[in-house]
Amino acid sequence: MNTATGFIKALESGTKHIVLKRFTLRYPEEKLKFVGDGYQFDPKKGVGIAGTRGRHILFHDKCTGCQLCAIACEGIAEAITMVKVDEQWKQNKKSIMPQIDYGKCVFCGLCVDACPFYALYMTNDYELSSFTKSHLIYTPSQLAVKPKYDGEVEIKIGSRGAYHG
Amino acid sequence: MEKDKTQNNQTNLMEVKEEKSNLLSNSLINSITTNFGEQVKLVYKKENRSKIMVSPENLVETALYLRNNHGFDHAESASGTDYPADNQIEINYHLGSYSNTDYYPYIVVLSTRVDRSDPKSNSLINIFPSVEYHERETYEMLGVYFLGHPRNERFILPEDWADMPPLRKDFRIKGR
C-alpha cells in the first residue's frame, strides 16, 4: 500500500504544478532588475557598494593613469591594458587609460577595488556579445559611455508560487 | 545584562574548548615523543593542528603508531612541496580521525623530507587506503616514487605528458 500512496502523492504533487505560475524568465522580453547602478568601491572606507558587476564605466576626469587596475588584473585575466588617449587631463600626465578586453574579463571587480581615485566602476550592462573578437575590446572612450539598462522584472512570491514579474 | 551573560558563557565555552584542544595536542605530542624520542621532531603546534617531521625511514612506523594508538584513520590529503634550496621535497600527510570523536577537529601533519634528486618514499597505502589517489597525484605532480604503491602512474596530467613533474619549482609556466 505504501507504493500506491507514494505514486498518488507524486501524481498529486505533479499535477498541482500544472496550475502553478511558471517560473521561467523570458529573457529577451523580460530583464532582471538589479539593486543599484552597479558595483562601486569606496577606497576611503575600504569596502565596496553592492551592485551587479557588469561592464565597466571609466570617468576620464578622474583617471590618473596609475595602472593599478592593470596590475590587479595581471594575475587574474590580463584583460586590462593601458593605452594612450588623445585627451589632455591635468591629473593624467602620461595620458594613458585602461582598455578592457571583455573576451578575457571574468568580472571579478578587483580592478574597481584597486582604483583609489573613484575612476573605475561597474555598471548593470551585461549584454556584451558581438560578432567579432575585436569588438569585445572596449577603448577608454567606449568605456566612458554610461550604458542604458532597463530591467524591470523581479522574483515575486505569490499564492500560486514564485514567478518573475 | 542577558547579552553580557551569553557572551560570557560563549567566551567561557571557547576557553574550555581551547584548553581541551591544548590538552589533546599535548597528550598526543607527549605520547609520540616518549615513544619515538629524537626520531620525531615537532615543527609547530597550533590550535587543533600540529605538524611532526620524521625521517623517511620512520614514516611508516609513526603512521602506524598514530593509527593504532590515537585513532587517526584517514588522510585528508597527501601532498608535496618542493624545496630546491635544500634539495629536498617535503611530503605532508594531513591525518584526521573519524573514529575518535575527541580528535574530530584535530589534524596531524605527518611530514617527511626526501632527497630531491632521487625522491623515493614508502607508501602509506597499506595503513591509510585513503591516500591512494593523493599519492598517485603527488607522484605525477612532483615525481616522488612511492615504494609499495601499486600504481605509480599518470592520473590527472595529459596522457602524452613528457615534461618534468609540473609542481617542481624549476618548472615554469609559459609566459611567466
Add this chain to the structure above:
Amino acid sequence: MGSLTPDFRFGNFVASIVWLVLVVLALFTVLILPIIFFSLFYVPLPIVDGQVLTPYLFFSMMVDPSRTLPIVQFFIHTDIFRAAIFPGFAFAALIAAVTIFVERKLLAKMQLRVGPLYAGKVEGIFQLLADGLKLLTKEIIVPSGADKPIFWLAPIMFVSTAAAVVALIPVASGWVVADVDVGLIAAFAILGFFPLIALLFSWASNSKYPFIGGLRALHQLIAFEIPFFLSALPVVILSSSLNLSDIARSQNIFWNIFILPINAFVFFISSLAELERIPFDLPEAESEIVAGWLTETTGMIYGLIQLGSYLKLYALAGLFVILFLGGWYGPQIFPQELIPGAHESNLPLLQMLALDGLYNPITVNSIFWFLVKTIVVIFLMLIIRGINPRIRIDILLHTGWYKLIVLTFINLFVVLMLIYGGIIGPEGVISIR
C-alpha cells in the same frame, strides 16, 4: 540585419517565386497533363452517381459545389481513403503529432517551464513543424562499418509496422482499415516485430551503446509481451470474439474495465513497457548508455523512429479503449441533423453545409467518443513520464516475469470462475450483451 545576406532584395525574391510558379505550370501543362490523360485510357474509371467519372466530369463537378458531395461520398468509401487518411495513416500521424506537442507542453507546465513558445506565435503550436523541417534538412550520418541496408531499412520498417497496428484499430462501427476476424492476435503478432527491429537496427549500427540498448529492448519487450497478451485474454473470453470491432460492440452496456480492473492495469503497464516510455525507457536510458538503440540515429531516421513510436502510442491507447473502455460507445450528443431543416431549404449553401449523405450522427458520435477516450488514455500515459524516474533492468524484468504474469493468471482464473459460476458472461446474472 545580420540574418539577411547583404545583396538581398525583396523584388528579386518575389520575381524568383513568380518564375518558379510559371515553370511549374508550364511543366504541368506540357508534360504531366498529357501523361495523366494517356494513362486514363488504360485505367478503369469508377462510377459515381450513375455516371462514369471521367476527368472532364470530375472538373465540372468540382465547379458545382452541390455535385462535389457525391465524389467525396464516393471517395471516403474507397479503401485508399481508409488506409491513407481516415482512420489510417494520416489521422494517426496527426494524433501522433498532436501528442508530441501536448506532451512537451504538459511536461513543461508540470516542470514550471514554458515549453515551446516562439514558433507559431500562439504557445508555439508550429514547433513540431519546425522540428520536422529541421530533421528533414539534417545530414544523415551512417557509421562506418554499419550494415547499410538494414540501417536504412529499419526506420521505414519501424514506421510501417506501427502503421500496420494502427490499421487494425476501429474508430467506429465499420470504420477500420482491416476488419479481420483475428484482429487481436494480428495486433499482438505485429507488435512482436518491434523488438526484432530494435535489435536489427542496434546490431546494424555497429556501436556498443546501441547494442546494449537493443539487447535491453529485446529483454524488456519479451518480458512484457506475455502479461500484455494474457491481460487481453479475459476480454476475449467475455466477448467470445477476437475481432476488435466485435469486442467493442460487446461492451455497449458494461465497459470491461469495471469487470476487469486488474487486467486493465496490467495492460496499461505493459503497454507503457511496449512503448519504451518512462519509467520503462531502458533501451534509451541516456545516463547509462548514451541514447540506447537510437544512439546512431540522425536526421530523418530519428524523425521516422519518433513518428513510429508515437503512432504506436496511439495504436496502443486505441487498443486499450477498444478492449477496456467500451470502444466508441458513449451517450449520443450529436443532433440528428447538423443544421436543423438545412437539407429541405432551397439555398445551395445550406444544403452543402447539411452534408447530406455524409453526416451520419451515429458514426460521428462514435468517432468523437473514441477520440475522447483515446486522448484520456494518452494523457495518462504522458503524465506518468512527468513524475517517475527510470527503473532498473532487473526490477523491470522481475516486474514483468513475476508480478504481472501472476496477476494476469489470477485474474484469468477469477474471470473463468465468474463465467462458469454464471455471474457474468452471455448467460450470466450480469449480462454483458
Add this chain to the structure above:
Amino acid sequence: MTSLEEKIDEAKRLSLQITKETDDDRLMTLSVGPQHPGSGHFRFTIKLDGDYIVFVDPDPGYVHRGHEKMCEYRNHFQNIPHLERPVIHDSCNITYAYSLAVEDLVGITVPRRGQFIRALASELSRLSYTLYWLAIYGIFLGHSTMFMWPAGDRELLIDLLERLSGARVTNAFNIPGGVRNDIPYNFKEKCLAQVNYFEKRLKEYDNIFYNNPLVRQRTEGVGILTKEDAIKLGVTGSVLRASGVPFDVRKVEPYDVYNEIDFNVQYMKTCDSFARAYVPVLDMRESCHIIRQLLDKMPESGDVREKLQFNIKSSPGETYKRVESGRGALGYHVVSDGTPKPYRVKASVGSFRNLLALPFLLTGSKLGDMPAIYWSLNYWPVEADR
C-alpha cells in the same frame, strides 16, 4: 575460469589496492566520459561482464588541472577569482577556506559583521550548489521533473547571491579580510522571503522524488558503503554522513561565527545510495535554518572588511584551514615564504576524496546502478582535477 562472484570479490579487494587491468575477451569495455552525457568533464572506463561492472578506472583531469601551480604565480587576492573556478556554483565556500588560511598566515581577524555576511554567502552558495547537484541526480535517474524543479528553484538563491555579491555564480565575494561589500538595502526581507519559500519547496521534492516508490527501488540498498569502509576510504561530506559518521566541519571545528549558530549535523545510518542522496536535502533544511539565524544575529552595523594591502605579505609558515563545502570538508594547505605570493597551495577537496569510493562501490554493481551510485557520491567532476 573463475566464477563471476569470485571475480567481483577479487575486483572489490583490488579496488582498494587499485584494480589492475584485466584482459578478458569476454568483457565489454565501455567509456563513460566526456563524450557521454552522463558524466560531465570526467571519464571512467568500465568493464562489463554481462550486466555487472567488474572493473572501473577513473580518469579525471580534463578541465582545471594545474590549478595549484597557477596559485604560486599570483598574490593572495588575485588567487580568489581563480580558485573559485572549479566549482563556480559553490564559489563562496572555496574562497572562504582560502581566506581563512590567508588570514591565519597574516594574523588578522575579520570584523564581526563581515564574519556573518560571509557565512551567509557561503550558506547561500552551498544551497545553490546542492540544488544543482540534485537536479543532475534527478536527470541521472531519468526523472525530468526533478531536473527542472531544483534548477528553477536555484534561481531564488542565485538571485540572492547576485544581489549580495554582484555576480550570479563566480562571486569572488569572500576575500582575505572579510567580504567585498556590505549587504544591500532591503536584502534581509528579500532573503527571508525567498529562503522561507524555498524551504516549502523542499517538501514537494519529497513528494515527487524521494517518496516515489520507483526512486526508492532504484536507490535503496544500492551501493552500500559501510561505516568502516567509509572511514577507511576517508570519504567526506554527505557521503560520510550517509554512512553514519556525524562529521561536519561547521560543528566539529567551528570557524568564524558557526559556534554561535544552533544547528544539527544531519546523518543517516542506512549507508546506501538513497541516504547519500537524501542527506544533502536534510543539509539544505539545516542551511535554511542557519541562514535565518545568521540574519537574525547579524550586528546592525559595523565594518565588513579588514583593510588589507593588495600585495599583503604574510609571515613565513604554513597553515591548513578547512570549511564544510557542499561536497564535504574543503581544506587549503598554504605554505608561505614571506613574499606576497604563496609558496605552495594544496587544496584538499571533497570530490577528490570521494572519488576513491567510486571504483569501490561500482565494482560488482550493475550497469543500471551506475548513475545512481556515481552521482550520489556528491562528486563534482571538475573539482577533482584542480
